[in-house]
Amino acid sequence: MALEHIDDSEVDIVIAALQSDLTSFLNAWRPLFSRFHLIIVQDPDLKGELKIPQGFDHRVYTKSDIDQVIGPTTSIVFSGYSCRYFGYLVSRKKYIISVDDDCLPAKDNDGNLTNAVSQHLANLTTPATPFFFNTLYDPFREGADFVRGYPFSLRSGVDCALSCGLWLNLADYDAPTQALKPEHRNLHYVDAVMTVPAGTLMPISGINIAFNRALVGPALFPGLKLTGEGKLRWETIEDIWCGMCVKVICDHLSIGVKTGLPYVFRSDKGNPIESLKKEWEGVKKMEEIIPFFQSVRLPRTATTAEDCLLEMAKSVKDRLGGTDPLFARAAEAMVEWVKIWKAAGASHSTPGV
Amino acid sequence: MAAAATTTRPAVPLLKDELDIVIPTIRNLDFLEQWRPFFQAYHLIIVQDGDPSKTIKVPEGFDYELYNRNDINRILGPKASCISFKDSACRCFGYMVSKKKYVYTIDDDCFVAKDPSGKEINALEQHIRNLLSPSTPFFFNTLYDPYRDGADFVRGYPFSLREGVPTAVSHGLWLNIPDYDAPTQLVKPLERNTRFVDAIMTIPKGTLFPMCGMNLGFNRELIGPAMYFGLMGDGQPIGRYDDMWAGWCSKVICDHLGLGVKTGLPYIWHSKASNPFVNLKKEYKGIYWQEELIPFFQSATLPKECTTVQKCYIELAKQVKAKLGKVDEYFIKLADAMVTWIEAWDELNPPPGGKSTELPNGAAATK
Numbered sequence: 271m272a273l274e275h276i277d278d279s280e281v282d283i284v285i286a287a288l289q290s291d292l293t294s295f296l297n298a299w300r301p302l303f304s305r306f307h308l309i310i311v312q313d314p315d316l317k318g319e320l321k322i323p324q325g326f327d328h329r330v331y332t333k334s335d336i337d338q339v340i341g342p343t344t345s346i347v348f349s350g351y352s353c354r355y356f357g358y359l360v361s362r363k364k365y366i367i368s369v370d371d372d373c374l375p376a377k378d379n380d381g382n383l384t385n386a387v388s389q390h391l392a393n394l395t396t397p398a399t400p401f402f403f404n405t406l407y408d409p410f411r412e413g414a415d416f417v418r419g420y421p422f423s424l425r426s427g428v429d430c431a432l433s434c435g436l437w438l439n440l441a442d443y444d445a446p447t448q449a450l451k452p453e454h455r456n457l458h459y460v461d462a463v464m465t466v467p468a469g470t471l472m473p474i475s476g477i478n479i480a481f482n483r484a485l486v487g488p489a490l491f492p493g494l495k496l497t498g499e500g501k502l503r504w505e506t507i508e509d510i511w512c513g514m515c516v517k518v519i520c521d522h523l524s525i526g527v528k529t530g531l532p533y534v535f536r537s538d539k540g541n542p543i544e545s546l547k548k549e550w551e552g553v554k555k556m557e558e559i560i561p562f563f564q565s566v567r568l569p570r571t572a573t574t575a576e577d578c579l580l581e582m583a584k585s586v587k588d589r590l591g592g593t594d595p596l597f598a599r600a601a602e603a604m605v606e607w608v609k610i611w612k613a614a615g616a617s618h619s620t621p622g623v
Numbered sequence: 624m625a626a627a628a629t630t631t632r633p634a635v636p637l638l639k640d641e642l643d644i645v646i647p648t649i650r651n652l653d654f655l656e657q658w659r660p661f662f663q664a665y666h667l668i669i670v671q672d673g674d675p676s677k678t679i680k681v682p683e684g685f686d687y688e689l690y691n692r693n694d695i696n697r698i699l700g701p702k703a704s705c706i707s708f709k710d711s712a713c714r715c716f717g718y719m720v721s722k723k724k725y726v727y728t729i730d731d732d733c734f735v736a737k738d739p740s741g742k743e744i745n746a747l748e749q750h751i752r753n754l755l756s757p758s759t760p761f762f763f764n765t766l767y768d769p770y771r772d773g774a775d776f777v778r779g780y781p782f783s784l785r786e787g788v789p790t791a792v793s794h795g796l797w798l799n800i801p802d803y804d805a806p807t808q809l810v811k812p813l814e815r816n817t818r819f820v821d822a823i824m825t826i827p828k829g830t831l832f833p834m835c836g837m838n839l840g841f842n843r844e845l846i847g848p849a850m851y852f853g854l855m856g857d858g859q860p861i862g863r864y865d866d867m868w869a870g871w872c873s874k875v876i877c878d879h880l881g882l883g884v885k886t887g888l889p890y891i892w893h894s895k896a897s898n899p900f901v902n903l904k905k906e907y908k909g910i911y912w913q914e915e916l917i918p919f920f921q922s923a924t925l926p927k928e929c930t931t932v933q934k935c936y937i938e939l940a941k942q943v944k945a946k947l948g949k950v951d952e953y954f955i956k957l958a959d960a961m962v963t964w965i966e967a968w969d970e971l972n973p974p975p976g977g978k979s980t981e982l983p984n985g986a987a988a989t990k
Contacts, residue, residue: 405794443776
């Protein structure tokens, strides 16, 4: 597949360690991860040393590394899942793949272990088609193509910046949904990848994601921190907030976002009913966020991911900042992040197409 | 009649008195034999294209009405000019004369497909399921249709959008011979679609797609008048763009009226690959014109006064004439035909409690 023309040295795998013992996690991923460099970022709230099995080319970043590079900042908090963004910052690779540390490789409908890494890379290295929907899904997949009626001028597609994977077993539901159906597990392996159309918003989950760092690196940032944010995904919406920004930016820069394969197997964790109180804030905030993202427009002068993020931050501050300090802080965090990104020499940023 | 498959699923209503199956054909309808367990309870509207003197053989036991070109001319009079001849686009005449709330249309070279477990797929039941459950065009759900058994809305999906909107169109897919255009068929004559994608999804608002008429269901009350399949075939410069045209018009109108369009399951088994050289001749102009049509539809807006499908469609016809007329005078003819279609539709389908126009006698024959 696509790995033939991607050098292993172009890829970093970034893992946020929210648990200390990564042995079984990394051993499960060993066949797929071992050829790549791993950036493991330890949740600053997690005390003690991480346990990492032998045989991985990796580097661990801890709270002290974060403090050293970032310096004092009041708006960005790298705790919990957000610590992975530090990994994105220090990476110098073109492609990044990130999965939560409670996810394992998934099996397809025939019972075969799937290769989430090669699928993400295939998604990122074949064009996306955001301007017209192909009813046979990704036309660049083996055995598929553009259907009758698909305009020829749109068949070369655009660069794919983001590959959003899915989850078997514990799907990425919010706490109310999972609490209502506590036994519900996602058993549906849908054998498709597709481009999310331009102008369409979606919840981009951080659980199983990959992106082209050169195209959109700085646009993945730690921004929205809920007051009661916790260590379970359904107690957060930081990735959802970040994902909405990224989608608007990708639409603006005419680059693509794909969704679908690969799946990961997400282990059972947490009690949704207990999380309900915490997560309720996130659910309410989404209602305010959606109309904003549906209507935000970026100026034509914003041609890089950094520029776009700064413009987004302005809009967030102007239109949402006044309603809730949470958003005002998010806007500050976005501006701060761009400064940090530039200061860390993190970018060989490519102007948008 | 096949019932709902698993014990955990609620039974899908048959809708046998609310749904017509419209089939265009020029040959015998032997393919119906395979569909018998799934179709027999329903009323069929057969639109016979081509030579009206030919007799179409329908397998025993089906309840149907059949219209040939003579019937179409008789019923519509001069308005019959809007119905294509020598092209499956003529099927839309069936939509017009139907009196039911839902229509399912299928090509006569489409057969029952099997899912990966080997079980036969009741395509009609899936279309009904799609049409009776809401669509979600305003925000994309990454686990696809949230109303499906075993799925739901994902984290981050706003609760205020979880009720969805009514579904107007259910677009099914095809295993075996995929619906490729002629150039692709020529380059990949052996490619077969073997990938069963177990998903249904709403096509987001503002996004266009190529709608294929081979395996298509729709809510006639919600979107029927927009399902005009255009001027194709005999005497026309283009073919194989009938369903495309209807798809683009109806999607713009659905987006305007807040209705949903779904695509994905069910699959049927498409058995016949049409001749790619014949197809190329038919499509040739369309391939070029498409480049103008797409920007037109992508930027088409309808005024808020257009609150019914008919009003939307007439407005769209005006815009087609004004903006596409300069691409080719075919579009001027087409725009006029679009208006004629709406006039004919309204005559045959007067609003309930409206003027009591005697309906022309539609049924040409029953079993």
